[in-house]
Amino acid sequence: FNIILPIAYEYDPDLVLVSAGYDVALGCPEGEMKVTPDTFAHLTHYLKGLANGKVMVLLEGGYCIDTLAESAAWTLRSLLGDPCSPLQACANPDLTVKKTVACCKNILKDYWQSLRIDLTEKSQVWIEEALHKRSLNELATNENRPTQYDLTPTLIIDRAEEQSKKLQQDIKRAIELAPHQKPLERGATLLVYDELMRKFSVGNHCERPGRIVAIWKGLKSRGLDQRCTMIPSRHATKDEILLVHTNRFYDDLETTKTQTKKELQKREGVSRSVDYTNEVFDNALLAAGSCLNMVDAIMTDKGRNGFAIIRPPGHHAHSGMDYGFCYFNNVAICARYLQKNYNLQRILIVDFDYHMGDGVKDVFYEDPGVLYISLHCNDAFPPNEGHPKDSGKDKGLGFNVNIGWLNFVDPPAVDADYINAFHHVVLPMAYEFNPEFVLVCAGFDAAEGDRIGWGKLTACAYSQMTHMLLPLANGRVLEVLEGGYCLHQLNICGSACVATLLGDVPVRCSEDSAKYPQDDVSVRTIQMIKDIHRPYWSSLFTIPDQDDSEIDKLAENLQKTASIKN
Incomplete structure (x- = not known):
């Protein structure tokens, strides 16, 4: 994440050749390193995001038969599109x-x-x-270089019996911790879509039924729906909603089912950017319940990952208040449901909506079991929310990560800004957190042409971000629709995400301007984020202190060696 991926994405190769030396794997007498075999699946997966997926792996070294075989197997499985084992x-x-x-x-x-x-x-x-x-090492020259070499040199391994026994135990344990599972066949990606969610409608409002229709039409026109497994929709129960929301808020919103048009107009939440009809309550229940059905299906291995085409969105909804087009907080409810019903200890929520999900943030602000990372415009709705310095509270300190672009509009953010943030912040944190499930607040309002967002993202960014999350949590990734109000972009970007979930090659950046992170957008912001969160995340390390230098120690050892020889 620190070097190879940033350079590779900026270089934008047409072909990736991998010199696959497995002598860095655990147990190899040549490298004497401790890289576990399943690590190579992760490395291979990330390289597949380049060059339209054209990756060729060529075997080089590797001399511990057990870990060589496992490492090669995991590499091949990644090339085939199988999920990575959690590290x-x-x-x-x-x-x-x-x-x-x-x-x-x-x-x-x-x-x-x-x-x-x-x-x-x-x-x-x-x-x-x-x-x-x-x-300190002698330079090889024509004068001191051997005149011939053995074709098959014998590697002499001088290990104590106890040391060899421990190494074999470590190798066995590494292989057992990453068992090979039978890959899921066709339909490993799940979809939920119900036309009943079109019922809630407020005239020409930007959060309109056509949003989910645009995504669904895009999937059907590209044949993606036929490659997925459809999961039935359902309404969430009151108890499920109360995992996040207050009883008072639930009961109050339920009254909208029977209120007259005049009564609904009186309660219009103009200051909170919400509207009401007789259908909004049931529609919000249907959205939340459908997401929970997706969670159950993934957790019971009916599918590997999924995309929930639902509305209304949810990430602005607070426990006791609807807000910003959102009524029930779908993703937050899913996270609490996973904690309660499946006893998950580590859930990652990534939010790439143009707006910061203040509702999600508030629900988990003190919860170290949920790592919430939001990429958003710092100056957009909601006001006074999402500043990079807002990082959580008490036990949750460091688990609320606001990648709020300090300058988003002029110039507007491009694909490289988001991809660069993933390389330098999102992925290092995610691998250190080691989630058991990944939830994505999938908002597409930072896409070019959106009537609310001001970004210039293309399908490339959304596809690549999805691709980069797939190696986590054994592939258990659920993307839930949030914002996005340009129907054309919803059609394209929604399909790009689903295709990537299916294992298709992620979209390659076509514009040169989208390959380079901008100093005024991502570079300044990412520097600030890393400085703020370094106390909590060792993966965001800075340059070691000079006190750790080994120069003096090496000089002393050299002098001792020289005196012994003399």
């Missing part, structure tokens, strides 16, 4: 890793715009340390 939480990176990343960034940032996120000037000391280490 152990990727926290507390080694000091050597931090130094190496800092040095690479410092040297390469002059050539790659995507690496200008971090201030790396202080890494010069680590560059000097690396050069000093190299100087």
